[in-house]
Amino acid sequence: MSFLRRPLALGRPFLRAVGSSPPAGPISSASTNISAFMPEAAAFPGVRDYPSLLHLSLGQADRFWAALARDRLSWISPFHTASDCDLARGKVRWFEGGRLNVSVNCIDRHVHTSPDKVALIWERDEPGTHVKITYRHLLEMTCRVANTLKRHGVRKGDRVTIYMPASPIAVASMLACARIGAVHTVVFAGFSADALADRIRDGQSETVITTNQAVRGGRIIELKQTVDQAVRKCPSVKHVLVAKRTENEVPMSSIDIPLEEEMMKEEAVCDPVAMESEDPLFLLYTSGSTGKPKGLVHTQAGYLLYTSVTHRYVFDYHEGDVFGCVADIGWITGHSYVVYGPLCNGGTSVLFESTPVYPNPGRYWEMVERLKINQFYGAPTAIRLLFKYGDEWVKSHDRTSLKILGSVGEPINAEAWDWYYRVVGDERCPVVDTWWQTETGGICIAPRPAARDAEIVPAMAMRPFFGINPVLMDDQGKKLMDNNTSGPLCIAQAWPGMARTIHNDHDRFVNTYFKPYPNYFFTGDGAYRSEKGYYQITGRLDDVINISGHRLGTAEIEGAVNQHRVVAESAAIGCAHEIKGEASYVFIILKDGVDMSEAVIRQELKDIVSQKIAKYAAPDHIQIVKRLPKTRSGKIMRRVLRKIAESKLDELGDLTTLDDHTAVQEIVAGHRQMLKEEAEQPASRH
Numbered sequence: 001m002s003f004l005r006r007p008l009a010l011g012r013p014f015l016r017a018v019g020s021s022p023p024a025g026p027i028s029s030a031s032t033n034i035s036a037f038m039p040e041a042a043a044f045p046g047v048r049d050y051p052s053l054l055h056l057s058l059g060q061a062d063r064f065w066a067a068l069a070r071d072r073l074s075w076i077s078p079f080h081t082a083s084d085c086d087l088a089r090g091k092v093r094w095f096e097g098g099r100l101n102v103s104v105n106c107i108d109r110h111v112h113t114s115p116d117k118v119a120l121i122w123e124r125d126e127p128g129t130h131v132k133i134t135y136r137h138l139l140e141m142t143c144r145v146a147n148t149l150k151r152h153g154v155r156k157g158d159r160v161t162i163y164m165p166a167s168p169i170a171v172a173s174m175l176a177c178a179r180i181g182a183v184h185t186v187v188f189a190g191f192s193a194d195a196l197a198d199r200i201r202d203g204q205s206e207t208v209i210t211t212n213q214a215v216r217g218g219r220i221i222e223l224k225q226t227v228d229q230a231v232r233k234c235p236s237v238k239h240v241l242v243a244k245r246t247e248n249e250v251p252m253s254s255i256d257i258p259l260e261e262e263m264m265k266e267e268a269v270c271d272p273v274a275m276e277s278e279d280p281l282f283l284l285y286t287s288g289s290t291g292k293p294k295g296l297v298h299t300q301a302g303y304l305l306y307t308s309v310t311h312r313y314v315f316d317y318h319e320g321d322v323f324g325c326v327a328d329i330g331w332i333t334g335h336s337y338v339v340y341g342p343l344c345n346g347g348t349s350v351l352f353e354s355t356p357v358y359p360n361p362g363r364y365w366e367m368v369e370r371l372k373i374n375q376f377y378g379a380p381t382a383i384r385l386l387f388k389y390g391d392e393w394v395k396s397h398d399r400t401s402l403k404i405l406g407s408v409g410e411p412i413n414a415e416a417w418d419w420y421y422r423v424v425g426d427e428r429c430p431v432v433d434t435w436w437q438t439e440t441g442g443i444c445i446a447p448r449p450a451a452r453d454a455e456i457v458p459a460m461a462m463r464p465f466f467g468i469n470p471v472l473m474d475d476q477g478k479k480l481m482d483n484n485t486s487g488p489l490c491i492a493q494a495w496p497g498m499a500r501t502i503h504n505d506h507d508r509f510v511n512t513y514f515k516p517y518p519n520y521f522f523t524g525d526g527a528y529r530s531e532k533g534y535y536q537i538t539g540r541l542d543d544v545i546n547i548s549g550h551r552l553g554t555a556e557i558e559g560a561v562n563q564h565r566v567v568a569e570s571a572a573i574g575c576a577h578e579i580k581g582e583a584s585y586v587f588i589i590l591k592d593g594v595d596m597s598e599a600v601i602r603q604e605l606k607d608i609v610s611q612k613i614a615k616y617a618a619p620d621h622i623q624i625v626k627r628l629p630k631t632r633s634g635k636i637m638r639r640v641l642r643k644i645a646e647s648k649l650d651e652l653g654d655l656t657t658l659d660d661h662t663a664v665q666e667i668v669a670g671h672r673q674m675l676k677e678e679a680e681q682p683a684s685r686h
């Protein structure tokens, strides 16, 4: 198969470097002149192509990023120091001395040039209905929310928890925080009351913003009730601002405030606060290998710049394009590529509220046709799901608007990649498999940028972005120099988009990311580097599993399961799943004398995980065992459990360190029995 031999049409340069002129006409694919593709590159004489600009961005990182920061961001006062970083100590600081306001960069400056340009297209759950919000309108909304927050005592540096489905008012709430210097912490609206309460408490939020109800896949979700339950466990919360997603009334208590009513009393202007580059912009919780999610802190200028540049160049986003990232705003992908990157670039960004299969598996492509989406950015899990429904749901919609297809969140398998490229993109659109993390702030490894007709190998993330220096490590913690090799993936120097700390726990930040390989940022992922130097991500190396692109710690699942009165001990592991990428499989040992049917135990354990974490976290399989395979020092041998869970029984590997061999035989027998029972009861499947 030949991939992407045809050059793409050139668009208009979006933001031009001062002093450079736009390319006069179409540039042939043979041209290596990168400044045609990236106008800012003209500021670096001698740089001609992607490799030389990558080289410069690493060798002269300060010069590279300073030029972009001056060019792409609007500053209230200029920075004096491009960077001051010491990875060994987890110290990362960019653009110090500079002051700016992120909401001004994302809204006001575009209102000055094109007030009626559409900033957001809200693709509501209700099929065929969308709402367009112009930059002028977004500014008004943001200012009214900001004034409402101020009136209710929110000040610079205060945390505000946002628990809302994707909607313009949710985006306005994020930007309102940015405007007044408050720190937002968006919690995915699929998380349970307990998970929400943990995050409110950890972030010490006094203010929560939510909606009365949510609507998803045609069903009403009682979001406010979940907030009520959470807030009961959070005495620090003083105010809950409630926006109306539906017309239905929900009970309101003395701390609840109807958001739209309050907004209408406020002025539609609000002075932006001048923020230091390194003031926090938001916290976002993500799972690690312990039971406690970490609140990663991103700051103002570096994060904004990095999302803006990656959005512009990974997706080749041009003025006038409609950018369709279908991630929820509760994840980092929603933060960086629904909100901050596209809006900083003055783009038009789609806010997707629904699901890929509602009202039918053609939803994405019907939306692409109706909204004329130019870049579509989604998750492999959804691609795999839609692939199963067949090509007709895709082919019955016009997709000629599409120019680039993106993938994020987990490894994309070759079959799904191929279908995405061939069927969805009609072999016309480059597929960009983008690797990055909550910690990295923005895309770090992706096929683009590169020369427009440069090779893309299916299912590979390919090339480092500017300023990213990926390295693979050997067992001794030394950098692997060769190609065609695999190892733990680290990044060897700081870049502006990376997280700065973990909220209230800088030691954990240092220990997790900078201690495993001193002087490097450790990603937690493994990767392969091909003969030609391209990267492919192989998956997590720690006890984090990835269910439908959502990170989850096995320790979190165990923590929830262990709260059930019948459970003595548990081990949760991730195993391959056709659609979800990974699913969780939990082995449990019951307490003595438990007299309950296994079916009831299984159901109650699924319920407890849904209740403590989120529905998507509920284990697919629960196997009751008498013993767990342990080493003589008492460590559970997860590698053995994983093989059993995946029915790879001839790959159990070296069992010599095992304390008691019969445990494994028992578990294998139990696993076979469980599969048999599950096959007989299809109704119990997820």
Ligand code: 7RM
Pocket: 286, 331, 332, 333, 407, 408, 409, 410, 411, 412, 433, 434, 435, 436, 437, 438, 439, 461, 523, 524, 525, 537, 538, 539, 540, 546, 549, 550, 551
């Ligand atoms: C953006 C996001 C991060 C983890 C990461 C990986 C996995 C993400 C890819 C991927 C293979 C990809 N942030 N991951 N993208 N694995 N190929 N293109 O997902 O913090 O929620 O998750 O997701 O394991 O460490 S995240």
